Amino acid sequence: MKVAIYGQFYQNTTSPIIKRLLQFLETHKVTFTIEANFLKMLQENKAVNKNYSTYSSHKELDKSYDMLLSVGGDGTFLRAVTYVRNSGIPILGINAGRLGFLANVQQENIETFLQLVLEKKYKISKRTLLSLSCTPKVDSISEINFAMNEVTVSRKDTTSMITIETYLNGEYLTSYWADGLIISTPTGSTGYSLSCGGPILTPEASSLVITPIAPHNLNARPIVIPDNTVLKLKISGREENYLVSLDSRIASVKNESVLTIKKTPFKINMVEISEETFLKTLRKKLLFGEDKRN
Ligand SMILES: NC(=O)c1ccc[n+]([C@@H]2O[C@H](COP(=O)([O-])OP(=O)(O)OC[C@H]3O[C@@H](n4cnc5c(N)ncnc54)[C@H](O)[C@@H]3O)[C@@H](O)[C@H]2O)c1
Numbered sequence: 451m452k453v454a455i456y457g458q459f460y461q462n463t464t465s466p467i468i469k470r471l472l473q474f475l476e477t478h479k480v481t482f483t484i485e486a487n488f489l490k491m492l493q494e495n496k497a498v499n500k501n502y503s504t505y506s507s508h509k510e511l512d513k514s515y516d517m518l519l520s521v522g523g524d525g526t527f528l529r530a531v532t533y534v535r536n537s538g539i540p541i542l543g544i545n546a547g548r549l550g551f552l553a554n555v556q557q558e559n560i561e562t563f564l565q566l567v568l569e570k571k572y573k574i575s576k577r578t579l580l581s582l583s584c585t586p587k588v589d590s591i592s593e594i595n596f597a598m599n600e601v602t603v604s605r606k607d608t609t610s611m612i613t614i615e616t617y618l619n620g621e622y623l624t625s626y627w628a629d630g631l632i633i634s635t636p637t638g639s640t641g642y643s644l645s646c647g648g649p650i651l652t653p654e655a656s657s658l659v660i661t662p663i664a665p666h667n668l669n670a671r672p673i674v675i676p677d678n679t680v681l682k683l684k685i686s687g688r689e690e691n692y693l694v695s696l697d698s699r700i701a702s703v704k705n706e707s708v709l710t711i712k713k714t715p716f717k718i719n720m721v722e723i724s725e726e727t728f729l730k731t732l733r734k735k736l737l738f739g740e741d742k743r744n
C-alpha cells in the first residue's frame with residue numbers, strides 16, 4: 451500500500467498524532483510520502499527527525515497512490531482535495547482540528563481505523579464537486595476552479611446589499627437582494643449553507659442547494675435543484691467588486707461579471723469507515739435530532 455500524507459499546520463497537538471500515524475505505517479510496511487511544506491514544519495518542530503520522501507504538487511500524486519491521509523480539520527481536508535483533484539485517490543481525514551466533520555477519524559482511533567483500511571474494510575462515498583468559470587476571467591481562481599463544499603458570492607468593502615440575477619439552465623429564477631448567495635453541494639450542505647437556513651442533503655443525493663445569505667425579502671427560501679443544472683449568476687452592487695469563494699479560497703470579482711457554476715465531471719472518493727458514517731457524524735458532531743427522549 452502507498453499513501454500520501456497532507457497537513458497545513460503545525461501545533462503542539464500535531465506531534466503525537468503524526469508519531470502514531472507514522473509508527474503505524476512503518477510497522478505495517480506502508481510506503482508513504484509527505485507534502486513537502488508539512489514535512490518541513492514537522493522537522494523544524496522536531497515532531498519527526500528522519501527524512502522522508504515528499505511531494506509538493508498534485509501532479510506528483512498519480513494512480514500509484516492508494517489513499518491520501520489528511521491531518522487537520524475540515525479546512526485542511528478541503529485543501530487536500532486540491533491535491534487529489536480528478537485522480538480518484540481516496541481521501542481519509544484524521545482530525546487534528548476542532549469539529550472534524552469531514553476529517554472524522556479521531557486521534558484515539560488512528561490505529562483501529564487504519565487497520566480497517568489495510569484490510570480494505572471501508573466504503574467509498576462519492577462526493578460531487580462544483581466548477582466555476584468567470585467572465586471576464588479571474589486568474590486567482592482559474593487554476594483551482596472547483597469546490598467540494600460550495601461556491602459563494604458575497605458583498606465586499608461595504609455594508610450595502612448585492613443583487614444576484616440567477617438563471618438555471620438559461621431560465622431566469624430570480625434576483626436575490628442579499629448579502630450573498632451560496633451554491634452548495636450535498637457535502638457543503640452541512641457547512642455554510644446550513645448556517646444560513648439551508649437543508650441537509652445526504653452526501654450522495656444528486657442535488658444542489660441555492661441558499662441566500664441574509665436576503666432582504668420574506669419570500670427568498672433555499673431551493674434544492676438537480677445537480678445537472680447549469681447556473682449563471684450576474685452580480686451587481688454599489689461597489690466595484692464583490693467576493694467569490696470556492697470552499698476556503700477567495701477572490702475579488704468585478705461588478706457585472708458573469709459566473710457559470712456546474713457539476714465537475716469527476717467526483718472525490720471519500721473513505722467511509724462503518725463506525726463513522728455520515729449519519730453517525732451528523733448525530734455526533736452536529737447533534738442532529740438531539741432529544742432527551744431518544
Ligand atoms: N457561517 C458559517 O457557517 C460559515 C462561514 C464561512 C465558511 N463556512 C464554511 O467553512 C468552509 C471553509 O472552511 P475554513 O476552515 O476555511 O473555515 P472556518 O475556519 O471558518 O471553519 C468553518 C467551520 O465549518 C466546518 N465545516 C467545513 N466544511 C463542513 C462540512 N462540509 N460539513 C460540516 N461542517 C463543515 C469546519 O469544521 C469549521 O468548524 C466553507 O467551505 C464553508 O462551508 C461556514
Ligand SMILES: Nc1ncnc2c1ncn2[C@@H]1O[C@H](COP(=O)(O)OP(=O)(O)OP(=O)(O)O)[C@@H](O)[C@H]1O
Pocket residue numbers: 457458459460461462463464521522523524525526527546547548549550551553
Ligand atoms: N496538523 C495539525 N495538527 C494540529 N492541529 C491542527 C492541524 N491542522 C489543523 N489543526 C488545528 O485545527 C484548527 C482548524 O484547522 P482547519 O483549518 O484544518 O479546520 P477547520 O476548517 O477550522 O475545521 P475544524 O472545525 O474541523 O477544525 C487549526 O487552527 C488548528 O488549531
